[in-house]
Amino acid sequence: MHVRSVTVGADRVDVVLNVESAAAMRTSHDGSIVARAFDLLPGLADHRCANDDGRPFSEEIADTEVPHLFEHVVLELMARSGSPRTLKGETTWDFRRDGPGVFHVSLAYDNDLVCLGAVKAAARFVEYMLSGGDVPDVRAEIEALTALRARPSGRPT
Numbered sequence: 044m045h046v047r048s049v050t051v052g053a054d055r056v057d058v059v060l061n062v063e064s065a066a067a068m069r070t071s072h073d074g075s076i077v078a079r080a081f082d083l084l085p086g087l088a089d090h091r092c093a094n095d096d097g098r099p100f101s102e103e104i105a106d107t108e109v110p111h112l113f114e115h116v117v118l119e120l121m122a123r124s125g126s127p128r129t130l131k132g133e134t135t136w137d138f139r140r141d142g143p144g145v146f147h148v149s150l151a152y153d154n155d156l157v158c159l160g161a162v163k164a165a166a167r168f169v170e171y172m173l174s175g176g177d178v179p180d181v182r183a184e185i186e187a188l189t190a191l192r193a194r195p196s197g198r199p200t
């Protein structure tokens with residue numbers, strides 16, 4: 044999965060993602076993805092999700108699009124670093140219009156820097172969930188994101 048672009052809007056951040064392998068487009072293609080996701084971010088189990096059949100994300104996660112997992116990872120990282128848990132995201136796609144494997148993830152934010160930082164960290168975290176390897180340092184990421192929030196906005200240093 045690759046982040047193709049990130050656009051900051053007035054109240055949302057829009058991310059365009061590309062999942063190269065059609066076989067690896069869903070979380071169900073490898074049972075260890077969900078185990079790694081819950082080990083890394085246990086809070087994902089409590090996420091609500093606005094899917095068609097009203098299932099909680101803890102069930103949805105077993106078989107959903109990888110970019111939808113990414114959306115929830117961003118929201119979890121934002122929440123862990125102080126953003127309201129009521130912030131919502133949305134994952135959509137139109138392969139005919141955009142090409143196969145291209146997804147749009149739209150994220151509401153309360154702090155744009157925290158949201159952008161969470162997008163970057165989430166891309167690395169999801170890569171780990173998909174492929175394993177070195178376990179990311181969640182605590183360090185949360186601390187870095189929380190520090191971004193403390194920065195006065197509009198005054199780059």
Ligand SMILES: [Zn+2]
Nearest residue numbers: 091092093100
């Ligand atoms: Zn969802």
